[in-house]
Amino acid sequence: MTKLNELTITAARDALRAKDFTAVELSDACIKATNDAKALNAIVRLDEDRARLDAKNADALLAKGDAPNLCGIPLAIKDIYCVKGQQTQAASHILDGFIPPYESTVTSKLWEQGAVMMGTANMDEFAMGSSNETSCYGAAINPWKNDDRDLTPGGSSGGSAAAVAAHLALGATATDTGGSIRQPAAFTGTVGIKPTYGRCSRYGIIAFASSLDQAGPINKSVQDAAIMLEAMCGHDAKDSTSSPRAVPNFEADLGASLKGKKIGIPREYRVDGMPAEIDAIWEKGADMLRDLGAEIVDISLPMTKHALAAYYVIAPAEASSNLARYDGVRFGKRAELGAGDGINEMYSKTRAAGFGAEVKRRIMIGTYVLSAGFYDAYYTRAQKIRTQIKADFENVYAQGVDAILTPTTPSPAFGIGDMKDADPVMMYLNDVFTVTVNMAGLPGISIPAGLSSNGLPLGLQLIGQPFEETSLLSIAHGLESQIQFNSKLNQWWT
Ligand code: GLN
Secondary structure, three states: OOOHHHOOHHHHHHHHHOOOOOHHHHHHHHHHHHHHOHHHOOEEEOOHHHHHHHHHHHHHHHHOOOOOOOOOOEEEEEOOEOEOOEOOOOOOHHHOOOOOOOOOHHHHHHHHOOOEEEEEEOOOHHHOOOOOOOOOOOOOOOOOOOOOOOEOOOOOOHHHHHHHHOOOOOEEEEEEOOOOOHHHHHHHOOEEEEOOOOOOOOOOEOOOOOOOOEEEEEEOOHHHHHHHHHHHOOOOOOOOOOOOOOOOOOOOOOOOOOOOOEEEEEHHHOOOOOOHHHHHHHHHHHHHHHHOOOEEEEEOOOOHHHHHHHHHHHHHHHHHHHHHHOOOOOOOOOOOOOOOOOHHHHHHHHHHHHOOHHHHHHHHHHHHHHOOOOHHHHHHHHHHHHHHHHHHHHHHHHOOOOEEEEEOOOOOOOEOOOOOOOOHHHHHHHHOOOHHHHHHOOOEEEEEEEEOOOOOEEEEEEEEOOOOHHHHHHHHHHHHHHHOOOOOOOOOOO
């Protein structure tokens, strides 16, 4: 029999409603799995009392009948979502000891549905990274392994992805500024969706680059993603960029025929040096969509080659401004000060001690590109490229393309340490297929597509039209049913 923690949200929702088991039993299974999986460092804080209390309350709601979709479902929460009364620090020492006095809008929506807080998920510091190695808690480890080396689960939502892949929680929240939901999903054989910019409220989510940041879930299946995303979305007056559009039923079109759907294959995503197996799996995905009745068309997104460079100007620029608030006065840590130290020493000593190397690098790049003499040369130019990237997609969608198929990442998971000490640009190259989607504010989903020649998961990405998540999920669901990814990882950690 499948262990309770190994169930999908979809299966657990139906079984909880049918009273096959209780929410307390389900969360106990996740608590045990989490305690047994310390080696993964995926969940960095587990409050067992909170989880059991949430589960008990969920059981009471379930007993009344008509409980919401997520009632009794144990979820891991990325350490970037403020959870009232629970330490939240975006994996940064600068927020050591910070206990938010308020709740993020997204998590409050989850708790309203009766979801169970299963613990805090590891991540890269301030969501900057693609390997979870910049975390103040140390790296999270990928539950997938093909020899004795530890692999990265990707980043920045590495802990969320590892927790879902290892069945420590049934789903997890994550955030995506340049690929941080989709890349870890690809590396761990899970499903990750970043909705359209404005779908989820950013209120109470610690900011990295505000014009790019979006919340979204990491899940075990496309249907789970539809259920969880729907619960996370909705207009919020507390976020001025939140969309007033009604949230449709994201499960509505799952299983619908893909006949007549037009899927674009962007030729610019065939990058130099891309491994043949990535190309092969991409082609296989296109063939499967064709078998399902979709029309496959070649498309061009000519500005793609500039996306990464423009992202690594815009994201650090916004980060340098967002992170100015961590100064030792209001939040978290304040460095030890000497007798003659004044306010400037307090700022500089606190920031020097509190931020890690990658965060400091981004603050310096961001400050530089925003400085008076260089603003036009870097920031203004990057913004112009961003506008053109958006126009590329608009063009393609105006020609009737419903969604775009690409690989999610240029490689499968790499080893812990492999890239950390290399040129930082090597790490940035991981985001080559994902950043365009954030720059254009579009929805994008990664689904598991198969295994690499060395036995590790690979992902395919589908990019949708703005606010057309229902259609995007339906196409992803069709492809998922065709791929039938059912490879199981080897549970080496217990
Ligand atoms: N890897 C990218 C970066 O380091 C994206 C991170 C993210 O999406 N939060 O900026």
